[in-house]
Amino acid sequence: MHQAHPKLEFISPAFNGSILKITQRSLPILLKFRLKRWLPAGISRIDAVNVETLAELYHQFQTGKIRLLLAFRHCQVDDPLCGLYLLSRVPQVARRKGIALQSPIHSHFIYERGMPLWAGAWLGWLLSRLGGIPIHRGKPFDWTAIKTVRKLLIDGDLPMALAPEGATNGYSEIVSPLEPGAAQLGFWCVEDLLKANRPEQVYIVPIGIQYGYVKPQWSRLDWLLRQLEADCGLLSRNSQPEKERELKKIYAQRLFRLGEYLITEMEQFYRRFYHQNLPSDPRSAGSKNLTTRLHQLLDVALRVGEEYFGLQSKGTIIERCRRLEEAGWTYIYREDISDLKTLSPLHRGLADWVAQEANLRMLHMRLVESFVAVTESYLQENLSFERLAETALLIFDVLARIKTRKMPRRPRLGWRWARITVGEAISVSDRWHVYQSSRQAAKQAVADLTQDLHVALEKMISKS
Known part of the structure; x- marks a missing residue:
């Protein structure tokens, strides 16, 4: 693209x-x-x-x-x-x-x-x-x-x-x-x-x-968490207790730490490079939990894309994602040009420039797509291996989007x-x-x- x-x-x-x-x-x-x-x-x-x-x-x-x-x-x-x-x-x-x-x-x-x-x-x-x-x-x-x-x-x-x-x-x-x-x-x-x-x-x-x-493959989940922690520059924590109940709590703590770190870094990213109004110190937000901060972050990410394409910030997050996607496609897949081969080098260069820019702006929407379902309560309600694995894989999706800007290929956990x-x-x-x-x-x-x-x-x- x-x-x-x-x-x-x-x-x-x-x-x-x-x-x-x-x-x-x-x-x-x-x-x-x-x-x-x-x-x-x-x-x-x-x-x-x-x-x-x-x-x-x-x-x-x-x-x-x-x-x-x-x-x-x-x-x-x-x-x-x-x-x-x-x-x-x-x-x-x-x-x-x-x-x-x-x-x-x-x-x-x-x-x-x-x-x-x-x-x-x-x-x-x-x-x-x-x-x-x-x-x-x-x-x-x-x-x-x-x-x-x-x-x-x-x-x-x-x-x-x-x-x-x-x-x-x-x-x-x-x-x-x-x-x-x-x-x-x-x-x-x-x-x-x-x-x-x-x-x-x-x-x-x-x-x-x-x-x-x-069958829960705790060693595979530990491997994935270590990879995610390394991608974020965080030191991995020891997750070797024999009791499964203790293991679940430690894994949940590692996921919460990853989530908070990612949200904090992305808040700083949008505040510094896109001049968005986000708290400079998340700790000053008082009782705001990760889910509230995440929703604010997703709203800001979508606004960055919407401002570029001239879209209004209305509707649900999913509706806004769909509008952004369609707007990006209209800049990349040009219905207004009958034959791209007939364009002069100047106009072809400008068309490619617009397509590249649109592709980059759509990344904000892709980031939201990967992160939109993440919620603290999902783990707090039940620390099952399935929920821990699903949350870890969603964080993997987010990091893969940021690192490679491509559709991630998920690792297998069993x-x-x-x-x-x-x-x-x-x-x-x-x-x-x-x-x-x-x-x-x-x-x-x-x-x-x-x-x-x-x-x-x-x-x-x-x-x-």
């Missing part, structure tokens, strides 16, 4: 059943290994809960009774593979329950347009053949994507899957605030069906995903298990009478459905 590029073209979905079969057969390997890091420390076991409910819903979908949205949790980058595994289990469960289904059992899905930019064009090709629809998260209305999704919602041969959290937060036991897109798509689907005089009912199915470690839980379907059609009564009622109906979906996803979390 150090040069100007042509505008981002829409990658049309082109589902291919053969590509799906190859991907499904590759799942055992993909779950245990990772491209560019072929380490046997991925997911060794997946438990799928309440799959028979999904099998019955697919039967109703295929017999023309319902239209279906699958709302998956999105806490880790492994979620799409776990979702593929869940759907691959549906035919087996259906046969056992005597439920008649037609192949393939799959879904269209919505993915973020930036994924092929970070991973490579091959990923865009693959996601297209698996039925994916790319969307610009930062655009108020990505009309090309929305029209494609709405068409597939009422006429597609497959259900539609999406992640209402919008992005990963790194925490298995915290559901981020949901974006309203899933609920809005559900109501649009009801509206489109009514216009077509069709009787199908519309449902959204919450699907929870949670991860844990098969074999993990995953649990995928299919929740009770929520009827969107039953809420239509409220939605269609007025514009204000529609807005409230979307908010209520989004909140109910959030509650359903939270209920599926098993606290460690």
